[in-house]
Amino acid sequence: MSALVIRDLSVRLKKGPPLLRRVPLDLAAGEVRGLVGESGAGKSMIGKAVLGILPPSVEITGGEILLEGTDLLRLPPKERRRRIGATCALIPQDPLTALNPSHRIGPQITDRLVDILGWTRPAADARARELLAEVQIADPDRVLRSYPHELSGGMRQRILIASAFAAEPRLIVADEPTTALDVTVQKQILRLIAGMQARHGTAILFVTHDLGVVSKVCQRLSVLYSGMVVEDSTVADFFAAPRHPYSAALLAATPKYTDPAAGLNPVPDAVIDAVRAEVAAFDRGAPHG
Amino acid sequence: MADLYQIQDLRLSLADMTAKPLLGAAPKIEILKGLSFTIPKGSAVGIVGGSGSGKSTLGRALVRLLEPSGGTIRFDGADITHLSDAALRPLRRRFQMIFQDPMSSLNPRHRVGTIIAEPLRLHGFTDIPTRVTRALDQVGLPQAFAMRFPHELSGGQRQRVGIARAIALEPDFILADEIVSGLDVSSQAQVLNLLERLVRDLGLTLAFISHDLSVIRRLCQQTIVLHQGRIVENRPTPDLFADPLADYTQELLSAIPLPDPAQPWG
Numbered sequence: 001m002s003a004l005v006i007r008d009l010s011v012r013l014k015k016g017p018p019l020l021r022r023v024p025l026d027l028a029a030g031e032v033r034g035l036v037g038e039s040g041a042g043k044s045m046i047g048k049a050v051l052g053i054l055p056p057s058v059e060i061t062g063g064e065i066l067l068e069g070t071d072l073l074r075l076p077p078k079e080r081r082r083r084i085g086a087t088c089a090l091i092p093q094d095p096l097t098a099l100n101p102s103h104r105i106g107p108q109i110t111d112r113l114v115d116i117l118g119w120t121r122p123a124a125d126a127r128a129r130e131l132l133a134e135v136q137i138a139d140p141d142r143v144l145r146s147y148p149h150e151l152s153g154g155m156r157q158r159i160l161i162a163s164a165f166a167a168e169p170r171l172i173v174a175d176e177p178t179t180a181l182d183v184t185v186q187k188q189i190l191r192l193i194a195g196m197q198a199r200h201g202t203a204i205l206f207v208t209h210d211l212g213v214v215s216k217v218c219q220r221l222s223v224l225y226s227g228m229v230v231e232d233s234t235v236a237d238f239f240a241a242p243r244h245p246y247s248a249a250l251l252a253a254t255p256k257y258t259d260p261a262a263g264l265n266p267v268p269d270a271v272i273d274a275v276r277a278e279v280a281a282f283d284r285g286a287p288h289g
Numbered sequence: 290m291a292d293l294y295q296i297q298d299l300r301l302s303l304a305d306m307t308a309k310p311l312l313g314a315a316p317k318i319e320i321l322k323g324l325s326f327t328i329p330k331g332s333a334v335g336i337v338g339g340s341g342s343g344k345s346t347l348g349r350a351l352v353r354l355l356e357p358s359g360g361t362i363r364f365d366g367a368d369i370t371h372l373s374d375a376a377l378r379p380l381r382r383r384f385q386m387i388f389q390d391p392m393s394s395l396n397p398r399h400r401v402g403t404i405i406a407e408p409l410r411l412h413g414f415t416d417i418p419t420r421v422t423r424a425l426d427q428v429g430l431p432q433a434f435a436m437r438f439p440h441e442l443s444g445g446q447r448q449r450v451g452i453a454r455a456i457a458l459e460p461d462f463i464l465a466d467e468i469v470s471g472l473d474v475s476s477q478a479q480v481l482n483l484l485e486r487l488v489r490d491l492g493l494t495l496a497f498i499s500h501d502l503s504v505i506r507r508l509c510q511q512t513i514v515l516h517q518g519r520i521v522e523n524r525p526t527p528d529l530f531a532d533p534l535a536d537y538t539q540e541l542l543s544a545i546p547l548p549d550p551a552q553p554w555g
C-alpha cells in the first residue's frame with residue numbers, strides 16, 4: 001500500500017492567493033521522494049498539511065491526503081492527531097526554534113516516547129543515547145544534559161534527526177534535514193537516514209534544494225513552482241533529461257565544485273516568465289474560493 | 290592592500306555548563322585554539338570546516354559578540370580584543386553579522402520593515418524609509434514584504450531579510466554565517482551575485498562561513514579550513530581546490546554530492 005497519497009491538494013492564504021495548486025504526490029512504503037523548488041514555492045506547506053500543522057492563517061480548500069489509505073482530512077481532529085502522532089514524524093527546517101531553549105536535550109527526545117508511546121523512562125533514555133551515537137554525536141551523555149544554545153547548529157540538526165527516528169515512524173517529513181551540516185557529516189547522515197529507512201521501511205518525503213543530495217538518496221522527485229507541481233519523475237529520468245524547462249534551469253543552476261564556471265546562475269527570466277504564465281493559466285482554469 | 294582584520298593567536302574558551310559541579314565554577318573548554326590570519330580590505334574570505342569546528346564561534350569573536358580569552362583581534366588597525374560594550378558601540382555599525390538561523394534572529398512581533406529599520410534608528414540614521422526600500426530592492430524582495438511578519442515568509446525569504454537588515458547600515462565588514470545553505474540554487478545565485486557586487490562596488494569586506502565548497506570556490510579569493518578549533522589550511526582558493534593539502538580538506542571535497550546519480554559516492 002502507498003504510505004502517502006496526496007490528490008489535488010489546494011491550500012490558500014485565508015481570503016488570499018493560493019499557496020498550493022491541486023498538488024498530486026504519492027509515496028510508496030519505504031520510498032524516498034525528493035521535493036524541490038525555489039524558496040517560497042510551498043514545499044514546507046505540503047509537509048505541514050500532511051502533519052496537520054498548517055499555520056492558522058492558511059486553509060485547505062480542496063483535495064485528499066491519504067495516510068496508509070485513510071483520508072486525514074475526513075477524520076475528526078482528535079482522531080487525525082492521534083493517527084499522525086502514531087505514524088509520522090517531522091525533521092523540521094529550523095533546528096534552533098524547533099528545540100525548546102529552556103529544556104535540556106534529553107527530555108526533548110524521550111518525553112514523546114514516554115508520554116505518548118508508553119515506554120519506560122530507562123528504556124527511553126537508553127534509546128536516546130543509542131540514537132545520538134547513531135547520528136555520530138561523540139559524547140551523547142554531555143549532549144543529553146546540554147541546553148540547545150550550548151550546541152552547534154549541526155549538532156542541533158542531528159538531534160532532531162535522531163528524535164524523528166526514535167519512535168520508528170512509518171512516514172517522515174524531512175524538511176531540509178541536512179542544510180546545517182558540513183558535507184562530511186551530511187554524507188554520514190544521509191547514509192544513516194538511508195540505512196534506517198531501508199531497515200524500517202520508512203517512507204520519507206525529503207524536502208531539499210540540493211539536487212546533489214536528491215541524486216544520492218531519492219528514488220523519485222517532484223519539482224514545485226509557486227505551489228504547482230511542474231514535474232514528477234524518477235531520479236534516473238530527471239538527471240538524464242529533465243522534462244520541464246524550469247526543472248532543467250534548476251539543474252543548470254546547481255553548482256559543481258568540479259566545474260567552477262558551471263552553475264550558480266539564477267534561473268533565466270524567460271524560463272520564469274513561461275512558468276508564471278502556466279501558473280496564471282492554471283488559476284484561470286481552476287478558480288479557487 | 291591594507292588588512293581590515295589582523296588576528297594573532299586567537300583563543301577562546303567557554304564554560305562547559307554541562308560539567309559544572311554543584312558548587313564552584315564550570316570547567317572551561319577551549320573552542321578556538323590559537324588562530325592567526327589576516328583579512329585584506331575589500332576581499333572575501335571563506336571559512337569552512339566541520340560541524341562543531343568553531344566557525345560560528347570564530348565569527349562571533351570577530352564581531353566581538355564574544356570576548357577572546359587570548360591573542361589579539363585588530364580591526365582597521367585598532368585592538369578590539371577586550372574593548373568594553375560602551376567602547377564597541379560606535380564600531381558596531383561597521384561590522385555586521387548575518388546569522389545561520391534566520392528565524393531566531395528576527396523579532397517575531399515586528400514587521401519586516403521595522404526589523405530592517407530598527408538598527409538604522411539605533412545608529413542615528415535619518416533617511417530610514419529610503420534605506421529600507423533600497424535594501425529590500427537589493428536583496429530582491431518585493432516592497433510589499435515590508436508589511437509582513439517573519440512567520441509569513443519562507444525560510445529563504447527570511448534569510449534575505451537578514452541580509453537586507455545588515456546591508457542597509459552600509460557596514461565595512463559582513464560576517465555571513467551559513468546564509469545560503471537554506472536557499473534554493475537560484476536564490477543562492479542571486480544572493481551570491483549580490484554579495485559579489487557589494488564587495489566589488491562598495492568595497493565591502495566579507496567573511497563567508499559555509500560548508501559548501503562550491504559556493505566558496507565561486508565567491509572567495511582566500512579560504513581558511515578549520516578543524517577542531519585550529520586552522521589546517523589557509524590559502525588562495527584556486528590553489529586549495531587544485532591541490533588540497535590537508536587530509537581534512539580532501540575529505541571535505543570528496544564528500545560533496547554532485548548532481549549526478551552515476552557519481553560514485555561511497
Ligand SMILES: Nc1ncnc2c1ncn2[C@@H]1O[C@H](COP(=O)(O)OP(=O)(O)OP(=O)(O)O)[C@@H](O)[C@H]1O
Pocket residue numbers: 013019037038039040041042043044045046055057058093440441442443444445446471472473
Ligand atoms: N504563516 C504564514 N502565513 C502566511 N503566508 C505564509 C506563512 N508561512 C508561509 N507563507 C507563505 O507561503 C509560501 C510557501 O511557504 P513555504 O514555507 O511552504 O515555502 P518553501 O517552499 O518551504 O520555501 P523555503 O525553501 O524557503 O523553505 C511562501 O510564499 C510564504 O511566504
Ligand SMILES: Nc1ncnc2c1ncn2[C@@H]1O[C@H](COP(=O)(O)OP(=O)(O)OP(=O)(O)O)[C@@H](O)[C@H]1O
Pocket residue numbers: 149150151152153154155180181182303304305306320338339340341342343344345346347
Ligand atoms: N555557549 C556554549 N557553551 C558551551 N559550548 C559551546 C557553546 N557554544 C558553542 N559551544 C561548542 O563549541 C564548539 C564549536 O561550536 P560552533 O558553533 O562554533 O561550531 P560551528 O563550526 O559553527 O559548527 P556548525 O557547522 O555545526 O554550525 C561545539 O563543540 C559546541 O558544542
Ligand SMILES: [Mg+2]
Pocket residue numbers: 043044045093175443444
Ligand atoms: Mg521550507
Ligand SMILES: [Mg+2]
Pocket residue numbers: 152153154344345346389466
Ligand atoms: Mg555554526
